[in-house]
Amino acid sequence: MIGxxxxxxxxxxxxxxxxxxxxxxxxxxxxxxCFYALPPLGEPVTLVTHFVVREDAQLLYGFNNQAERSLFRLLIKTQGVGPKLALAILSGMNADEFVWAVNQNDVSRLVKLPGVGKKTAERLVIEMRDRLKDWQGSSTPATDAANIDAVTSDSTFVHPADARADALSALLSLGYKQNQADKALTAVYQQELSSEELIKASLKQLA
Incomplete structure (x- = not known):
């Protein structure tokens, strides 16, 4: 296994x-x-990983730290939650925000994530509550506000049209529908924003 x-x-x-x-x-x-915290291209990076082997593919998932990977592994143990959905969940909210939503029985917040219907959200709350009782993290999502609002960008120039297209592709790959992604991007679009900044702003809009 690649760790x-x-x-x-x-x-x-x-x-x-x-x-x-x-x-x-x-x-x-x-x-x-996790993507937002990456260094610029050409710089060294270390990621902890989770390796998935399927009949038709071998997939490697990366995380900035052990806690994020641990939550990912707990998520995929939940009935109906595979790696793709777990990735989408942790893209829509960070680890502490997810734990807070579970502890608060905040089903309404979870159903805003792509691929998470009411039944899945209720199952996540029920199954994850006991698994997360010893979670060592922030008590509320507000403690991570500085990180959420931080601006990250690469020094490489990206044409505005390409940035929007890249952001749209990322949102679709995370499970959002075309009309949802388009609407969110339209609401937050600014020509000077990079694709990462557009994705971040769109995910906040969708939440």
Whole structure:
């Protein structure tokens, strides 16, 4: 099993990254909440990973720390929640926000996430509550506000049209419907924003 990747970040196409490890490029999928904390292209990066082997694919998921990976692994133990949905959940809210929503029985917040219907949200609250009782994190999502509002961008210029297209592609890959993604992007679009900034603003709009 691949438990950690350390190398040079050579590609960023939300929600996927490409990391060069001694000449071998590893493709990883990251929750957008982890994606925002990535260094610029060409810089070293270390990600803890979860490796999934299926009949038709081998998939590598990356996280900034052990806690994020642990929550991902707890999520995929829930009935009806696979890696793709877990990735979407952790893209729509960070780990502490999710734990807070579960502890507060906030089903209405969870159903705003792509692919999470009322039954799935209720199941998440019921099944995850006991698993998260010893979670060591913030008591409310407000404690992470500085991180949520932080602006991250790459020094590489991206044409505005490409940035919007990249943001739309990322939202669709996370499970949002075309009309949802278009509406959110239209509401937050500013020409000077990078694709990552557009995705972040759109996810906040969708929440």
């Amino acid at each position: 950690q990747i350390s190398g040079k970040l050579i590609g960023k196409q939300p929600p996927e990254v490409l990391v060069d490890v001694n000449g071998v490029g590893y493709e990883l999928q990251l929750p957008m909440t």
